[in-house]
Amino acid sequence: MKRRVxxxxxxxAFSGLLSSAPCSAGETQWIEIQSPHFSVVTDAGExxxxxxxxxxxQMRAVFGALMVKANVNLPVPLQIVAFRDSKELKQVVPLxxxxxxxxxxxxxGGQDRSFIMLDMSVDNPWTVVFHExxxxxxxxxxxxEVDPWFEEGFAEYFSTIEVDGKQARVGKIPSDTYEILRQxxxxxxxxxxxxxxxxxxxxxxxxxxxxxxAESAILAHYLYDKGxxxxxxxxxxxKREKGIAVEDAIQQAFGISAAQFDKAIRDYISSGHYMYxxxxxxxxxxxxxxxxxxxxxxxxxxxxxxxxLHSLDYHDKAVSEFQEILKADPNNAAASRGLGYGYLQxxxxxxxxxxxxxxxxxxxKDSRVHYYSxxxxxxxxxxxxxxxxxxxxxxxxxxxxxxxxxxxxxLAFAMAQAGEPAKALADMQKxxxxxxxxxxxxxxxxxxxxxxxxxxxxxxxxxxxxRSSDPQVAERGASALAQAQEFKSQLxxxxxxRPREAAVVPSAxxxxxxxxxxxxxxxxxxxxxxxxxxxxxxxSSATSATLNVLSGTKTWQMRVADSKRVLVLGxxxxxxxxxxxxxxxxxxxxxxGTGTIVSIEVQ
Numbered sequence: 001m002k003r004r005v006x007x008x009x010x011x012x013a014f015s016g017l018l019s020s021a022p023c024s025a026g027e028t029q030w031i032e033i034q035s036p037h038f039s040v041v042t043d044a045g046e047x048x049x050x051x052x053x054x055x056x057x058q059m060r061a062v063f064g065a066l067m068v069k070a071n072v073n074l075p076v077p078l079q080i081v082a083f084r085d086s087k088e089l090k091q092v093v094p095l096x097x098x099x100x101x102x103x104x105x106x107x108x109g110g111q112d113r114s115f116i117m118l119d120m121s122v123d124n125p126w127t128v129v130f131h132e133x134x135x136x137x138x139x140x141x142x143x144x145e146v147d148p149w150f151e152e153g154f155a156e157y158f159s160t161i162e163v164d165g166k167q168a169r170v171g172k173i174p175s176d177t178y179e180i181l182r183q184x185x186x187x188x189x190x191x192x193x194x195x196x197x198x199x200x201x202x203x204x205x206x207x208x209x210x211x212x213x214a215e216s217a218i219l220a221h222y223l224y225d226k227g228x229x230x231x232x233x234x235x236x237x238x239k240r241e242k243g244i245a246v247e248d249a250i251q252q253a254f255g256i257s258a259a260q261f262d263k264a265i266r267d268y269i270s271s272g273h274y275m276y277x278x279x280x281x282x283x284x285x286x287x288x289x290x291x292x293x294x295x296x297x298x299x300x301x302x303x304x305x306x307x308x309l310h311s312l313d314y315h316d317k318a319v320s321e322f323q324e325i326l327k328a329d330p331n332n333a334a335a336s337r338g339l340g341y342g343y344l345q346x347x348x349x350x351x352x353x354x355x356x357x358x359x360x361x362x363x364x365k366d367s368r369v370h371y372y373s374x375x376x377x378x379x380x381x382x383x384x385x386x387x388x389x390x391x392x393x394x395x396x397x398x399x400x401x402x403x404x405x406x407x408x409x410x411l412a413f414a415m416a417q418a419g420e421p422a423k424a425l426a427d428m429q430k431x432x433x434x435x436x437x438x439x440x441x442x443x444x445x446x447x448x449x450x451x452x453x454x455x456x457x458x459x460x461x462x463x464x465x466x467r468s469s470d471p472q473v474a475e476r477g478a479s480a481l482a483q484a485q486e487f488k489s490q491l492x493x494x495x496x497x498r499p500r501e502a503a504v505v506p507s508a509x510x511x512x513x514x515x516x517x518x519x520x521x522x523x524x525x526x527x528x529x530x531x532x533x534x535x536x537x538x539x540s541s542a543t544s545a546t547l548n549v550l551s552g553t554k555t556w557q558m559r560v561a562d563s564k565r566v567l568v569l570g571x572x573x574x575x576x577x578x579x580x581x582x583x584x585x586x587x588x589x590x591x592x593g594t595g596t597i598v599s600i601e602v603q
Contacts, residue, residue: 030295041303042082044120052082058163059130063137074136078114085121092117095313096203107132110310111406112368131159148202149192152213153220163281171276180214187215190246190258222268225275240467301325302334309338333362337369352376367400371407387418405434416529421451439473451586455488531584539576557594558587568600
């Protein structure tokens with residue numbers, strides 16, 4: 001059944017190639033297709049490479065046309081790699097119990113770089129293409145955490161987009177989806193809703209995983225077709241925020257029991273009727289302007305090594321691959337950048353710096369090189385003297401890639417360190433707007449709100465983070481929430497005790513009482529920021545403490561008035577045992593390298 005409407009579907013606010021050695025001459029020819037919004041590296045030939053590029057451009061345009069308020073710009077740079085066959089793709093797929101999983105395509109995310117990898121030997125790779133791209137679009141629009149079944153169901157819903165010269169059709173159900181469920185049976189809705197990212201059903205090859213994807217797709221169609229998609233917001237709220245059991249949350253959100261929900265889905269499948277949406281094919285998708293250039297075997301090896309570098313399963317292998325590339329081509333910018341990032345992750349700042357310099361000399365137009373250079377300065381305990389150069393590097397990275405969310409995060413910390421908390425907050429808000437699903441960004445935004453004494457906004461974010469499916473994030477959020485609430489109480493108390501313009505007149509019959517003239521003066525001096533290392537802590541006083549904080553070449557003496565009440569982020573409590581502990585400190589400058597601490601974030 002077809003329905004032509006102007007609509008907004010997206011209600012998610014709820015409302016060898018390659019070995020380790022470079023390839024030799026005569027091996028497979030790699031090329032890069034550059035369309036207006038995508039880069040496709042492939043060894044499947046120019047025709048197939050252009051096909052991939054234009055399909056992505058079509059998907060992007062259709063998504064933007066349907067979802068007027070959605071962000072079609074990706075939160076991090078995306079590299080598409082189209083492999084000619086499954087054997088090559090197998091070299092980069094994740095491992096499950098030590099063995100490569102089976103996949104015709106996959107998405108691999110990263111803070112600074114994401115990858116979509118495809119097997120071009122399958123008959124119809126486009127459903128995989130669009131499924132993986134839908135995940136990217138989702139991450140650029142979702143601020144709330146959702147369950148795997150909805151992530152996959154939404155991606156499957158969009159994976160069947162068909163585009164021709166006249167029309168784009170969204171939401172068709174492939175016939176094999178019905179067949180999978182008819183032959184293999186169903187997962188009970190309550191069990192489907194319990195599947196998490198670390199569940200065997202989601203990871204292990206076999207019938208259970210196949211049924212999970214098929215049923216997730218059918219369920220997404222059912223919810224859209226029946227106008228129930230908005231009720232998901234209530235369901236997730238009941239389950240995550242209030243801790244209500246799955247069956248009870250289903251009953252309250254959808255008004256039916258889990259068993260009745262099972263029957264409704266079975267009847268929906270048995271009927272064989274569904275709705276899809278049609279709209280005119282987006283204009284201006286013109287292939288003529290796509291640039292094509294050859295990619296050397298060494299550069300192709302660097303692309304694969306970069307994929308490995310961003311994968312936990314292949315990270316160590318990537319380092320040796322980059323080293324082999326540099327033996328053959330000492331000026332290879334991608335390999336130098338990759339090794340620099342690898343050493344940066346290990347905390348070897350000296351080696352990282354050397355490779356970043358080589359990468360910058362070979363390719364000054366690489367936004368990631370400038371970003372990494374600035375990141376290196378920040379992690380090396382930069383001083384205020386380094387801030388101008390660090391800021392220039394970040395701003396250069398942003399000018400080369402205006403949608404580079406991580407660069408805005410780093411700029412926010414640079415502005416905070418420069419004593420400009422309002423600018424820091426604006427930059428952090430920009431990062432979150434580009435990638436609202438990133439929980440680390442949201443934690444940092446909450447911290448920026450705290451620095452600007454906007455405690456209500458910070459408390460709202462910390463509260464949401466306590467419901468994260470990641471136990472570490474949830475624990476960190478809970479600790480920060482308690483401290484933020486305490487800080488809010490302290491601020492309220494200090495405002496109530498501001499000095500009053502009233503004279504204290506002692507009685508003539510008695511000597512003056514010194515305590516009667518004492519008033520609390522709230523400190524209104526500006527809050528500054530420094531990032532460095534806590535070298536030692538002096539807790540010799542009963543309640544106060546003094547921290548020696550090394551930032552660059554300067555050592556600060558930072559005083560804590562009450563070590564039991566100071567705001568600490570990233571740790572449960574203040575510790576007198578901190579040594580060589582990386583930290584970011586909000587403080588008020590007292591002069592001569594001393595300050596009073598407002599808050600500490602342990603890193």
